[in-house]
Amino acid sequence: MSRMSLAVVFRYVVLAVGAIIMVTPFVYLLSTSFKPQAYVLTIPPEFIPDPATTANYEQVLTSHNFGLYFLNSTIVAVISTALSVLISSMMAFAFARFEFRGRELIFRILLIGLIVPAMMLIVPQFVLAKQLHLLDSLVGLIVFYVAGTLALNTFLLRGFFESIPAELDQAMQIDGASAWWRYWRLALPLAKPALATATIFTFLANWDEFAWALTIITDQDKLTLPVAIQLFQGQNATQWGLVFAASAIAIVPVIIVFLVFQRYFVQGLTAGAVKG
Known part of the structure; x- marks a missing residue:
């Protein structure tokens, strides 16, 4: 051989x-x-x-308000993912296409968010959420989930936007297209691979997040799935069959999101990695 x-x-x-x-x-x-x-x-x-x-699945679906918790997680994950991808794409487009004073400095400050462990931010985030009256609310989850994912998404999308030939942007400018129109009709359609990658990463992070949700949510009707699954732990023993059944159901939305965007996923991972 x-x-x-x-x-x-x-x-x-x-x-x-x-x-x-x-x-x-x-x-x-x-x-x-x-x-x-x-x-x-x-x-x-x-x-x-x-x-x-199938008794574990039947008990999960009919007890502990599992449907409500699933709905809470869906609302939080979908809205926070959509807002994060939209806002970060606008920021990335500005960093990639506009020249302004302090651009690189601002971008590097933004990237600090990538190196600070999330657990180190729990206390200042809690204080800020309390001052903004965002404790014990789904809005409080959404706001901080969006803020926590902006840095990575902006970094990823900026590299892709910079790889788009500047001549295309200039041609639209000659035709009188505004910055918003160039962003909406040129940059976003060409950035589908990077947008799909950002969407998968963001949805997964927001859907599975546990620490922040456990910290600020006390009303059981507002719990998300990662926190609610601990309700299947009894006082004397954990009902592992129920925990695993609930976890298996919780995985389904992540798989669906990946299947929807997987055609762009591999391409998006390498998008913007090499500048032409």
Whole structure:
């Protein structure tokens, strides 16, 4: 066997092992969600539930206001993702196409948000939310979720906008197109791969966020799914079948969003990485 063939085989083996490691927890989650509570923690772990039951899903969907929590998470994630992508795309377009004093300094200050751990901001965010009367509200979640994702999205989209030939922008200017019209009719349609990537990352981050939601939400009717799932933990023991069933349902919207935008995802990951 040639050296090239060995390299290819080794590559596929490494990829296969990596895929198995990544998929195994998800398979175990699905398996456990169909197990009765008495069979959840069996050793060695069983990936094929025997006996299998849908009782966990039935109990999740009919108890603890799960539908309300799912709706709360959907509202927060959809609105915050839409606002974040829209605002960051406008900011990125301005950084990429306009010349103004302090542009690079402002952009670098914005990027500081990428290196500050989110947990370090919990206390000042809480104080700010209290002063703005945003505690215990879905609006409080949306505002800070949008603020927390602007830096990454702006960084990603600016690189893509800069890769769009300036001649296209200049041609529209000659035809009398305003900055808003160039942004809306030229930049956004060409930036679909980067927008799709930003949408996937932002929705995933907002849908799964736990710490901030746990910090500011006390009204149970306003809980989001990541926080609400802990309600399935009893005083003496955790009902793992219910937790995994709820988690499996919570994964569905993320999978849907990825499937909708996946055709642009890989292209968007590399968009703007190399300037022509």
